[in-house]
Amino acid sequence: MTRTAKFRVWRGDANDGALKDYNIEVNEGEVVLDVIHRLQATQTPDLAVRWNCKAGKCGSCSAEINGRPRLMCMTRMNTFTDEETITVTPLRAFPVIRDLVTDVSFNYKKALEVPAFSGPANLKPGEYRMEQIDVERSQEFRKCIECFLCQDTCHVIRDHEENKEAFAGPRFFIRLAELDMHPLDTLDRKRAAQEKHGLGMCNITKCCTEVCPEHIRITDNAIIPMKERVVDVKYDPARWLGSKIRRREGL
C-alpha cells in the first residue's frame, strides 16, 4: 500500500533556512523517521538528522512534527491523513545546527549543575537494601530517555532565552525529584530545586507531561510534590529533617 506523501522539511543552518517541499513515497507501517531516511537515500543525501535506535529508546530523534514536539521514530504515518502535508522542523527551544539537528548542550550544562547521587557512607557496595515500593517512585523518573521534548515545549524557556540561565527545566526537575525520593540519597534536594534550579518559575501548565514519550507524569509526580515539599522545607526545617530520616508515605 504505497502512497505519495507531501512533506515539508526545514532546511538550513544557524544563519539562514526555509521550509522545503518534497513528495515522497510511504509504505505501510512506516514512521516519520523512515520517510526522512528515504528522503536522504533518494532525494537529498546531506539532510541532517539525529537518530540512533529507531525504537523509541534513546531519545535522539526529537523534532517538531506539525508543530508538536515528538520522536520521529515513534510517530506512525497512519496518524496522518493521505492529503495532509507533514511539516518537520527542528526543536524550537534550542539553536539550530543544521536542518533537523539542534544544539542541545544547554541540557548537558544543566545536568552538570545537579549534584550527583550521594549514598550513605556507612554502606559498602552490596549492602544496599531498599524496598521495591520505595524505589518505584524514583524508577518512574529514571525511565527518562533524555529526548528533551519536555524542555522544548516548556514555555518558560521555549521563547525566552533569558530564562535559561536560572531555569533547569522539567527534565531536571524529575532528576531532582528522583534523587530526593531515592531511599538512600543523603543530600537536600528540595531547597536547591527552588533556589538554584528555578522550580519556582514553573507554573504547572503540564505541557511537559503531555509531550513525554515515556509517559512520565512530570508535573503530578515530580514537580507538584517537590513544590509542596519545598514549602514545607522552607518554613519548617525540623519537618524537613524528619522527612529525610523516615520517609512519609504518600507525600
Added chain:
Amino acid sequence: MTAIERHSFDVVVIGAGGAGLRAAVEARAAGLRTAIICKSLFGKAHTVMAEGGIAAAMGNVNSKDNWQVHFRDTMRGGKFLNNFRMAELHAKEAPDRVWELETWGALFDRTKEGKISQRNFGGHEYPRLAHVGDRTGLELIRTMQQAIVSLQQKDAAEFGDAEARIKVFAETTITEIIKDGDRAAGAFGYVRETGNLILFEAPAIVIAAGGIGKSFKVTSNSWEGTGDGHALALKAGSKLVDMEFVQFHPTGMVWPPSVRGILVTESVRGDGGVLRNSEGRRFMFDYIPEVFKEKYAQSEEEGDRWYADPDNNRRPPELLPRDEVARAINSEVKAGRGSPHGGVFLDVSTRLAPDVIKKKLPSMWHQFKELADVDITTQAMEVGPTCHYVMGGILVDPDTGAAAGVPGLFAAGESAGGMHGSNRLGGNSLSDLLVFGRRAGAGAVAYFQSLGGNVPKVTDASITTASDHALAPLRNPGGENPYTIQADLQQVTNDLVGIIRTKSELEESLGKLKGFRARLANITCPGGSAFNSGWHLALDLENMLLVSDCIAHAALIREESRGGHTREDFPKMSAEWRKVNLVAHVENGEVVVEKQALPEMREELLNLFDVEELAKYMTSEELTRHSKGANA
C-alpha cells in the same frame, strides 16, 4: 586543507557505551587526563537499548548460584570455545560491578528482602539477571553517565574546570588510529556537527566502539553498529578473533517492515512466553539438541511447572541458548509453518495476567502497541531471527584488555572478542562491558605509567594521510550513492553470510564483497562537510565492508556448526575444530584468516565439569590428558 583541531590526553576512550564509560571512570580514577569520544550524543550509545538485564551470580534469588555455576553456564553457552580466562574473570567480578552501580545511584528492581532482584534467562541455570523492568541498558548507561558527571563535578570543585581531567567529545567519529612505529600514538577523526577534522594525541587508546549489526539487513542494532572499532583495530595492525560467530537473536519483530529486526526481549520467554508455529504446536520441544537433553523439560507440563517450582522440574526449551532457538524458528518458517509475515508466534498472554505483563514488560507492551498495533496482553507477537551481537572481536589479553600486536591499544565490550566463544548468553554482555571496561581502563593506566617520558609522537605525514582519506568521499567525482551501496551490502551479507551458511554461498559472497571496494572508491557525497549524513555513511561503509569480509572469510574456513556459525554442509559440531580459533588480520589491504590454538582451560576449571559433559565437546586425546591431570 581544512584546519585540524588538536587535543592531547593521557588516555583516549573511543566509545561511550557501557564498556567505554567504565574504562574512562577507571582511567580518571587513577588521575589520568581522559577523553571519551562517541558518534552520538552522550548517553545515547547502543547500550541504552539493552532490555533484559545484567548477569551476575549474586545469588539473591537462588542462593545456590555462585561464580562457578555462572562460569559453567557461560562456557556451555559458548560451546566451550570461549577464552576460559575471560569467562572466569567475568563470572568472578560481575557481582562487584553490579553492586558498584548501586553506589552510583542505579535503582534495580528488588527482592522481598530488599536486595537486587534477579530474573531467569536462556542458558542461565539460576535466576541471575539484575534488571530494571525491561530497560536495564538505559539504567546502566544513565548511571555511568551520571558517574562521569559526578567526577566532573569533583574536578569543577577542585580545579574550577569540570573538564580538567575527563572530557566528552560527543558526535565525533574516529576514522583512524595513528601509530608511531608499532605503538599507538593517537586517534584521528571528524566532528559531525561541523565537519572539522580532529586529532587526539594519546599514548593509550581504548576501543569500546560496540558491534557490527548494521552490516546485516535485519538487525536489532542502532546505526552506530557499523563495526568501526573492529575495523580501526584491524587497520592499525591488530587482530580479530572468532569473527565467524554472529548471534542472531531468535525474537525480533517481523512486522511492519519498517520495524523488522527490532528486538523482542528474551525476558518475554523468561517470564513465561511460549513459541508456537502456525499449527499451534510448541515446536521448541522438537529441537532440544543432544548436548542439552538432560537439562530441559521433555513435556509441556513439566516446562509449565518449572516457573513455579524450578528445583523439581526442568526448564522449558524456549529458554535454550539463542542459537538453538533462532535455528529452530528458521527451520519452522522454511518448512512452511510460519506466521503470516514470515515469523512464528510468541505468546505471553496465555500465561500472565494483563496487568502483570504491563508491569514486567512495559517497553514491550508499548513497542507492540505503538509500532505494530498489537496488544501483547491479549494477542500473540510475530517474531523471527534478527542480527543481534557479534561474538568475534579484537583479540585481547584477558587480564588487561591489551589488543594483540599494537602496544598502547586496548579494547573492551562488544568490540573485543573471546569472552563469549561461539555464542553469548543473554545478560552476559552488560556484565562483560563493566568487567572488561574496567580492566581495559586499568590496563591503559598501567601502560601509560610504564612509559615514563617515552611517549609516541604523531607525525605530520600521518595526519595528511588520515585527512585525505577522510575527505575523499567529499571530493570524489565517482557518482556512487552511499545509501544504495549500504542497502546492497546488507543484502549480500543477509543472503550469503546469514544464519545458515554453505561453502558455495560463502565463496559467492567473497566475490561480491570484493566488488564493493571499487564502488566505495567512487562514492560521491554532495553538500558540505557540516553534519552531512551521506558523508558519515560513506566512511562507515568502509568499516562495514571490512568486517563483512572477515566474517565471510572465517565462516568459509570453519567447517563445522557451532553456536553462531551454522554450516548446512557441515551440520555437526567437531571436537577437532573446538581446539581452534580463527584469527583475522590485514596484509597489503587483504583480509587474511589463520588458525590459532585455543588457550587450554586450567585443570581446576576443567574439574568444575563432569567428564561426561566434557566428552560431548572434547577429543578423546584431550579427555585422556584431563583424567591423568585429575589423578595427578
